[in-house]
Structure formats: structure tokens, C-alpha cells
Amino acid sequence: MNEPVHTFRLATPDDAEALLKIYEPYIATTVTNETQVPALGEFRQRIVERDGAYPYIVCEEDGRPVGYAYGSRLFSRAAYAWSAELSVYFSTDHRGRGLGRAIYGKLFDLLALQGVRTVVGKVVCPNEKSDHLHEKMGFELVGTLRAASWKLGAWHDVHLWEKHIGDVEAEPAPLLRLSEVDPEKVCAILEA
Helix, strand or coil: CCCEEEEEEEHHHHHHHHHHHHHHHHHHCCCCCCCCCCCCHHHHHHHHHHHCCCCEEEECCCEEEEEEEEECCCCCCHHHHHHEEEEEEEEEHHCCHHHHHHHEEEEEHHHHHHCCCCEEEEEEEECCHHHHHHHHHHEEEEEEEEEEEEEEEEEEEEEEEEEEEECCCCCCCHHHHHHHHCHHHHHHHHHC
């Protein structure tokens, strides 16, 4: 039997339906703080809003989306521009295969090309798999927001994971939109 082929590419609005199907099972858990399944149009708009600004990567297995990850602005104030929050989701049958590490690595590389210096993951507790992923990827657990999330009839802590992907000692250059990064470099990262 042949090993499945995994490829990575940037998401398009046409991916919304497939990615929403991946995301939907998470709504019934504490992995996401979203409590209602978003409408397809709303989910498509989320992809559109990141298009050109931050990476939104799809992982495909033999041409079929099985997971995705994206970066977004950590906080809205200008001084936070060089920090990004990360999110990653895989279909149930594709977790634990090392694909999370692969897609996160590509996300780091693309964000670094843009000039992002620090990436942050927020993990609602308990979520040992996500905590483990962040630890394996070199993140440092920098804090816990106690009882910050109410879902499924209980309060949940939120772990804050941080990783520097750029020089945090030097003054940064202006942050680039992903659409301003050399497309050949973007393709090289996605295809590596």
C-alpha cells in the first residue's frame, strides 16, 4: 500500500466548505471557545479577511484537505504588529501523525518572512495534545489565564504558549503582508 502524499498550500475562499467540516467537530469540545458552528458564508469570510495579510495554510492528503493552520494579529494596537496568534485544526483521523508539527513549521517560516518576531498559542485546558504540540515546537508556557473560558458547563483555564521566531533584540522593519513576500519564497516553504 502506498503512503499518502501530504501537500501544503495557501487557502482560498473555495476551501471554506471542506475546512468548516474539519472545524465543526471542535465546536462540541473545549478546544475552541466558539460555541456555535459558523455559517458557511461567515467561515468563508474569515479566509478572505486573512487573504494576503497572514498565512492560512491547508494540508491536503492526496489532494483532499485534512487540516489547516493560520496566523492572525495577536492584539489590535500598532505596537503588537510583530506578534501573531496561531491556530491549527486537523480532521479526527489525521491527528497524531506529525502533520501539526509540519504545518506549524511552515507557518513559522512564512510569518518570519513577513517580519513577525513572536508567535503565541492559546490552549483551552484540558488539551494535552495541543500543549504537547506547542512544547515539541519549542514554545514556552508563559502563563495561565485562570477560569478564563466558560464552555460546556464549566470554567476552563487557558494556557499561553510563546515562541520567538525572529530577533527580539533589534528594532523591527515594517511588517509585510503575506502578499508582499516574494511568491517564490512562499512556494519554496510550502513545497519543502
